Amino acid sequence: MATRVELQKVQVVGANPTKFDDPIRLHIVLEVFENPPKEAIDVTFTWSPVWDFPVDQELDEMEVGPLTTLGRHEFTIESDPPNVVDIPDPTGPTALIVSLRYKGREFLHIGYNITVTCDGDLPDVFTSAEQLTRHLGKCYPKVRDISWDEPTPEPPPPSASDSKSTPDSAGPPSKRARREGGAPS
Helix, strand or coil: CCCCEEEEEEEECCCCCEECCCCEEEEEEEEECCCCCCCCEEEEEEEEECCCHHHCEEEEEEEECCCCCCEEEEEEEEECCCCHHHCCCCCCCEEEEEEEEECCEEEEEEEEEEEEEECCCCCCCCCCCCCEEEEEEEEEEEECCCCCCCCCCCCCCCCHHHHCCCCCCCCCCCCCCECCCCCEC
């Protein structure tokens, strides 16, 4: 089934740019237009320096809802800031990822480009965020179709004909991806 929850709006709450160690606040507006989800939505905030993958920080995790009625749902979510001591270069290219999941399945992925600037000389090692300013730049939302309250269908077992080439085939058997909800793509 296609998505039944749609992102209408997301915006930064408060000053932007702001001090690096201020909480991150977002106001989100979702529209539920068919069969409201029965359970709460899980939201996670992840700070992800682009070049330093091992230092991703999960900033916060929370539940929203359940969104039990059709129509518009507005909420403001807040996350702790990242720990600057754990980031080798906090002024490097960075993304903030906000993930909304229902029963473990991500249906909305919101990415922000982050610009962090330093007032004064860059220290060799950052021990505090005192000199740093954070700006949440352009927002990149991505909506994904998921199975909502229906059980996820099990893939069919491979048949003997799927693993063998026919005399007419020019190479190995082709693989077809299956979109959730049924039809091969």
